[in-house]
Amino acid sequence: MSLDVDVPEGALARTLAGERVWLLPQRALWWPATGTVFVADVHLGKAATFRALGQPVPSGTTQDNLDRLSAVLEATRAARLVVLGDFLHAAAAQQARVLDPVHRWRERHAAVEVVLIRGNHDSRAGDPPASLRIRIEDEPHAMPPFAANHHPRTVAGAYALAGHLHPAVTLHGRAHERQRLACFCETPDLMILPAFGAFTGTTSAGMPADARCHAVGGGVVWAAPERT
Template sequence: MGGCGWRWREEHLVLLPDRAIWREASRDLLVADLHLGKAEVFQAFGIPLPSDEDRGTLSRLAQVCSSCKPERVIILGDLIHGRQGLTPRLLHDLATLPEQLGAQILLVGGNHDRDLRLPVLPRNPSFRLGSLWLSHEPERGPDSAILLNLCGHIHPATTLRQGADRLRLPCFAYDELEQRMLIPAFGELTGGHDCGHRYRKWLVAEGAIVPWLTPEPQQGKRRHAR
């Protein structure tokens, strides 16, 4: 399936170029921030956007599942962007999602889908999986000293700079101080939050995972008085 293996204590995770994490020990696929129905939410407020972005997001998810064959897909929040996006077509897609993916679906509630009631996909609170604390927003688990917080919400990204050129790429971002791994947003129609120097990063670029160390900002050169 490709990707980059990463070990945290006894946990072995694979960071996938599809912006997902694979946990072989339990055969779980972890994704975050699909934001389905976002185009329709924007349309409801008069902003014209194409309505086919969900097709791309769900198609990519199905392709990853076809490759990994997970027993469970764990969605770390913001499956839906907003109430206005719950069209009949999307409701049908959600009802048939376990069948489409060939896996059980477990949804951890996020801030965007917090007030939505989806009988076919009930929301679950944050929970422990092995040495992982799975949540939508960054948070400390009950045993934060021994658990790695795996979460979404931030939409981590990194901006590469070369002269006047700028390129922003989604990334996985690990905060050693907080013992936290941020997962990039899986959805097609999502933005990104630029991560600073405090994170160790793995860029998602052209179907590959690229370990990345952001160069320290250069301080302005001082002019010596003459």
């Protein structure tokens, strides 16, 4: 299934296991041959979980995440969305304040197949309600030539796509300033996606030693300088 869709501005083309994919500045990976968009670590309800603990964190992050998901689906005209784990943040997300906007978002994209690869936070939060019509799969989930994971691990006979790490790269300026940017991490047999959620944090720890980083910043995905 090949869709006649213009390449989104700022995207970076990569060829993985012989398949052309696009790394999008919206922190998503688009596989146009099958009409599939991959995202990782959405963490819906994370802010609500913190507020339930009495911590004064911003509201509105769930709707912001859903609006950005909608923008990616509409820009690519995706037929399928694959979430590489951690769709919901915690059991506290299983409340109407979080799930009502998710239901409205799902109705807006009723024709899109949604697949969730169960991640560590999903295991704690519990599966999304059946009314959301999200198919749940355990990792590794075969989507030849890819394997959809949550945890960044290689899979024999497939190119693995994963999340979990919330990867970032730190850039250093001439005046000793530093800037941390979310990034895609690519190795010969694994691509780790940046966290899609807006309230998730990032880290440069735990990335494979041979990872090539593609930074996300300024509405563009670009090859970051080699890590030291």
